[in-house]
Amino acid sequence: MRTGKEYLAALNDGRTVWVGDELVDNVATHPKTRAYARSLAGFYDLHHRPDLQDVMTFVDEDGVRRSMTWFQHRSKEDLKRKRRYMETVLRETGGGATPRTPDVNNYVLLTYVDDPEPWSSQAVGTDGRDLTKGILDFWNLVREGDLNTTPAFVDPQTDRSRDSAQAESPALQVVGTSDDGITVRGVKAIGTGAAFGDWIHIGVFYRPGILPEQIIFGAVKPNTPGVTIICRESNVRDGEEVEHPLASQGDELDSVIVFEDVFIPWNQVFHIGNPKHASLYPQRVFDWLHYQALVRQMVRAELMLGLALLVTEHIGTYQLPPVQTRISRFAGFHQTLKAHVIASEEEGFHTPGGLYKPNVLMFDFGRAYYLENVAEMAHEIVDLAGRASLIFPTEGQWQRPELRPWLEALQTGPVGRPHDRLKISRVIRDLFLSDWGDRISTFENFNGTPLLAIRTLTMKRAEMSPSGIMADLARKVCGIEKVEEEKETAYTAQADYARRQDAK
């Protein structure tokens, strides 16, 4: 298994990375990126901690101990084990402060490995090449190296009022094909953490009007000639560990990725050319990531509950009945997310390749619940903290002997421990009142598949048809007959191999 040191060394590979106005020489050392690189190095090192060995690693079928990142859960117990691993990573890395750790990035590869056949057989423009070998080889390659493959799926959406805009956009497309591979040109509009990855995992969110040559699934190394990673302004607070305990841990950076005539050999091509196939996978590839998102949101809700308890204890409002009622809503927020996690595991099923997959509706609607309520809950925690979220001394002020007595008196509540109150305030500020925290909140809305798309796709499921089973009770109570619909639903019209990714 990789060490953090090995990871950091690998980053210095000549990749072209812009962060804001600066061209970064080495991601591992540049002030705009080094903090996050070190956080990921910390992720790798966690797997070597003896006390966490049972949680962080497993021994595979060949007797090799590996990171749980690569664990393929084939039973409910396996899945719970994987969740325990993900929870541990989250708890050890700031309670969900870094949504896209390598275990999350790599998780989406499961869909290919689980059932590679359709990706190959449905491809168009491959001259009948068998892509399944490349898929499996790639999996083995990244597993062996314990690498970090960052997804880049989103195309530019320059004009959402016209379906035809997709074809005219600078979206990545195949511009040449040869015996050795394909040449691609264009952009992927968002790749999160691409600057910190070992591989860029290219894919597509299907949109109406997409061209066959825009359908590309595959892998490219970030330092491949022609690849430029253009990151937004960074929110990192490099070096401000005391004042900004979370924002100083790094910004995973969203980026536009430009591919200027980049060559991809066939063994790194997972699929090309078939919009119909692509349309079946917008959320299915990301199902794993959404399950992880739900686990992360559950952990985040626990953190919010804890912060609500701590800050109200410190300012002396914890015992007031109306405040207790408000805190109890955080308990409910946490319980509901936990319920969705547990129920998605209980109601899981086996995929075509034998993985045990959590129940899709359960984790989708758990995530929906989080997204619908989190803004209000964040607002509520700031309100409970009152001015303690807004105005509190800096560490420098605190350390000045002439100011300390006054500041200490100001921070002293019923429990004493005035310096603790500072620490609580800083975490609340970083999470809910900062560039850094706001970016994470906003990212959640777009992470993988946006909520609106999830809702739309849900309504295409067989059980959600008016003639489906979810209306059986209503029909019984109304006293009306079930009418057998001849016409197939949007769902049954889909390829069988895709539907089997959703349920038994």
Add this chain to the structure above:
Amino acid sequence: MRTGKEYLAALNDGRTVWVGDELVDNVATHPKTRAYARSLAGFYDLHHRPDLQDVMTFVDEDGVRRSMTWFQHRSKEDLKRKRRYMETVLRETGGGATPRTPDVNNYVLLTYVDDPEPWSSQAVGTDGRDLTKGILDFWNLVREGDLNTTPAFVDPQTDRSRDSAQAESPALQVVGTSDDGITVRGVKAIGTGAAFGDWIHIGVFYRPGILPEQIIFGAVKPNTPGVTIICRESNVRDGEEVEHPLASQGDELDSVIVFEDVFIPWNQVFHIGNPKHASLYPQRVFDWLHYQALVRQMVRAELMLGLALLVTEHIGTYQLPPVQTRISRFAGFHQTLKAHVIASEEEGFHTPGGLYKPNVLMFDFGRAYYLENVAEMAHEIVDLAGRASLIFPTEGQWQRPELRPWLEALQTGPVGRPHDRLKISRVIRDLFLSDWGDRISTFENFNGTPLLAIRTLTMKRAEMSPSGIMADLARKVCGIEKVEEEKETAYTAQADYARRQDAK
């Protein structure tokens, strides 16, 4: 097992029941009450349906086949079996139209049977009598007879601004004690379904200021001299099965119960005299009922989803993307409730008496989620139905030959089946736009323990203390030490026997 006919016969026992302005001679035959009595008879008959035998009945340790009402679940699988039973009752009786069927009423008796010892040993004023025998004998009696014991716990709350008001109120109290039993006088302010029960199960919700003589737990037959059951105005639509398919099935009727010097023999007294003991049980006795409430709410949510699907299909809006987004919220509403049911079962524990009890926080916050969202969801379904919820022909109009062609054209949407649309509209009206439906919605708020009380009690739990485990992650992220609290929490101060009703 009892038959419906036997149940109806038993009701004619001379009990004094007012329904609105009318004194009811026989609950089984009076137009204000007979519909509900027949619904309960139907409940009993369900247990004799051969196709449902496996779901509705079990064979006890002595080889006797009994109603699942009396099943004591001692494992997770047992609990799931009980839930399947409750779901079946709900689906066969209007999708939750009658919140307080006998299985629900009797469910609360479990707490006594599970651990009768403290009820007896903590009692004050019993001259050391052992009440546990009476508790167990009562359980066997009602189980043998397959009887219906309706709880009556709520005292008058004449003035909530003063704790002292409880002592001055006409709340039921012990006015005499003898070798044979106790004599009680006063009122219980709400007993739901008492007019339809075989026994009234008296209990107390602890309130500050309550007198020891107001602490009474026990059982009384409704026809005991001195007992008067005063029901509110009935919402039943007796005989209007076609126009009001649900409201015609009966109104379970909430009542004030007056006890004028009513004698209760010792073997029907479960506990008296100890406010401290009573204070530990306000929600614990009703935990079972709240778990059932959550199951009922899950079924109700499924019904709402189904109605949303059916009515939008009929008026032709189902395919519109914004409407699909709105319907998908009903899917989420249902999934979240289902998640809480499943997770409460998964995270259950064994009580002192060996029952497997669902996780309390999970069902409490599942119910909280329902109560916080159901008003908006009901409003939404009416809005989705549009005028179809407001104006549609009566059956009499429909049957008039001169009107039919016009009305049929008006009710015909994309799926045809105009008479089905009428039936859907009627169910929506009964559920969401009627006296009858409004009463059920309101009842949910007060069923067992009100939400505010649940929230307050939750915050007394050990894990919800700022020094408890729910703040561990927050402490870790903030980088602050756990401070061991010497002082006991509200929770640890409670009797051990009570705490073991909450968790392992």
Add this chain to the structure above:
Amino acid sequence: MRTGKEYLAALNDGRTVWVGDELVDNVATHPKTRAYARSLAGFYDLHHRPDLQDVMTFVDEDGVRRSMTWFQHRSKEDLKRKRRYMETVLRETGGGATPRTPDVNNYVLLTYVDDPEPWSSQAVGTDGRDLTKGILDFWNLVREGDLNTTPAFVDPQTDRSRDSAQAESPALQVVGTSDDGITVRGVKAIGTGAAFGDWIHIGVFYRPGILPEQIIFGAVKPNTPGVTIICRESNVRDGEEVEHPLASQGDELDSVIVFEDVFIPWNQVFHIGNPKHASLYPQRVFDWLHYQALVRQMVRAELMLGLALLVTEHIGTYQLPPVQTRISRFAGFHQTLKAHVIASEEEGFHTPGGLYKPNVLMFDFGRAYYLENVAEMAHEIVDLAGRASLIFPTEGQWQRPELRPWLEALQTGPVGRPHDRLKISRVIRDLFLSDWGDRISTFENFNGTPLLAIRTLTMKRAEMSPSGIMADLARKVCGIEKVEEEKETAYTAQADYARRQDAK
């Protein structure tokens, strides 16, 4: 001015009215309709009350004293006077319990009278007849007689998934034209209060796909041969004045109106044949009604605030700080609606015909605010009332000497006056927990133009374009130039005569 007695006498004119399964002989005397007929008679009699003369009546330009119903406000002060009249009607008739009193019904006629010219000149199929004379004559006729003209605008929406459904529906259409008038056949799907009107005021809500022959604006007497008024089931509680103080006052009854080859003479035809003209008026005709709706909602909010104060005073929770916080939300609800009423008056403008019209955006969004919040506020008042909304004695129980002492004790709170508590509970039940109250709430959603349509139409206004004035500040803050759009907006494309109904 008409008396109530005259009004009642006029109702007995042989009209064909179904109420549920019953054919009503005389609307003024039948148990399903008489209560509401008497309420409207009470409305007429209010105008003869000496103490209200200044508020309820005005002296017109010819020196005739008339009901303020017919007042044409030509200045801000006039408008405020009209509002005072409407408020008085509302306060004297149950605080908004009857949304469609004659003053409201007749209010919509203003649009024709204000600017009759386009209604005539834009008509198609009139052979060039001047319809303006008929419009003005009709206004004079109903004003002279102080009559009640009930609007019936809504066509059947049998299948909202297809625009073509409108043409196939049984919607009212012209089936013949002669020198004397037109013959119409078909249905209007909702006419509120039509059974109680002197005239049915026919109109059209434009929908895509509507046929020219379905465009009809005019007036028909309810007893015209071929007219059948088919009302939904009635929610009236006839004769239950004590128990149901509001629901006993009558149900205004929504109805389907069937026209079987009904003849309308030309002088009762206001417009026919032009879908483009009709499309400009869906909400403009009803603007007056929406302003009145806002005034009614303001009064209703005041009633809700008052009920919240009274019921919490009675149960002793009024003084509790968290309860005060909750009551204060009712104060805010009321203030916001009042703010919209005042601001719509202040920001009014003069129409083409010289009327002073309140600001359209202000009353539209005031109404939107009400509709978006009222369900939650209603839920809140029921929750504040607690069990006092659910279970309380009937008057018959209260009058029984053996029950009274118990019931009186139960209803006695800190302020005493136990019978008053009953009265408060009854009003809360009628308003928020009854068939009757639910129908009014639902009606509000559909009254005139539904909220979604209002929102859509608002976005077509010139100022709501991205190049319009509402984005000027945003452009200034962003530092971007205003780009002059050449292309006309949806708004500017509209006929000038219509746009002048919206603003100066």
Add this chain to the structure above:
Amino acid sequence: MRTGKEYLAALNDGRTVWVGDELVDNVATHPKTRAYARSLAGFYDLHHRPDLQDVMTFVDEDGVRRSMTWFQHRSKEDLKRKRRYMETVLRETGGGATPRTPDVNNYVLLTYVDDPEPWSSQAVGTDGRDLTKGILDFWNLVREGDLNTTPAFVDPQTDRSRDSAQAESPALQVVGTSDDGITVRGVKAIGTGAAFGDWIHIGVFYRPGILPEQIIFGAVKPNTPGVTIICRESNVRDGEEVEHPLASQGDELDSVIVFEDVFIPWNQVFHIGNPKHASLYPQRVFDWLHYQALVRQMVRAELMLGLALLVTEHIGTYQLPPVQTRISRFAGFHQTLKAHVIASEEEGFHTPGGLYKPNVLMFDFGRAYYLENVAEMAHEIVDLAGRASLIFPTEGQWQRPELRPWLEALQTGPVGRPHDRLKISRVIRDLFLSDWGDRISTFENFNGTPLLAIRTLTMKRAEMSPSGIMADLARKVCGIEKVEEEKETAYTAQADYARRQDAK
């Protein structure tokens, strides 16, 4: 009238100001403070712009042209003129980006000037000195100099669970009195913009348990010996005008102010020593500021509406019906705030000193409406912007020739103008997704009097009593008598001079 240059020069007076860990030598030039100082200089210069003379200035009774800051509105028209002034300031300074400009700070002085008598006569510990002269002299002094008096009212709230905590806290108190003045010691916990003021305006928010010696109202210059201004970390983006168009304009900085034995001469003391008097003014002094807050919120809502229009136009979603429905909510948000502004002006009244004061309930509940909804609206605008709020090029990237073609294509929507899209994204980010923007949002919650306090104080008003006029309609509808309450209400018990600050 002062110029910006004069203002900047005056700041260099030797005051002791900490900003985060840095001790600032000169507020006008230090990188952490100069941007905001220049913004305030810009505020002063606005008054010299010829095109704005009529709006920004007035000629006083002595013929002197002054800043409208000092205008005392004595009629409704005057008040509207003042509002136009405030709106202009807001529109010229980033649409509300700086909540506490000098006109706002000085506005609160009106209460003293309007009715100085009680401040003097109710004082305790002044040996009968007449403080009114000092009050009026101070007003003239700051008016003559066009100065900026920043309020500092909030005491430390170290433990809100005990009323006794106030007395033990380091809150500012009188520690000595002499013939010349008083000596004070302690802290004011929040003074916004104090680092940028000419005077610190000391006052008190009454809290139970406050000591007479903690009651101090008066004025102190920031460079007075013993005064230390300790500001929180600054959020300014000094010098980043392009990338952060709003955050670069400065951070007004909240501060703790320490007074170490600071001497205040009698003519700068407005009141001392009387908690009862102080308790009457927590919100009344700040009423003016809350009216301004509402005006600012109205302007902010207009900005949000404009941004919603612009960003959706740019990404091509503006025309989509569901998006239009969402944008229309911003129109409603703006209209409701505007309605409250207009209605508070229309329903105003004259104070004891003859000022025309806007209606208090109207602006309080307008502000409440804003605070209750703004978090959701901010979330909505970010959601409408989609990824355009999260990832977009920096100006440096945009200017690189090799990146420009790709980036330009990515930013080009239906309207073209790709660089405009960048500008819109930057404003959205600064307002809703930044340290800087989050601080303003949070500040609004605590600006002047927090919402909860406003609600509590509202319920003390005479009309909000159950026996008050707001319940008259409810009593009428319920048919119950008005009961005259003998006992005085919380409101009538207040001093008459204070009540006259609320209403006629």
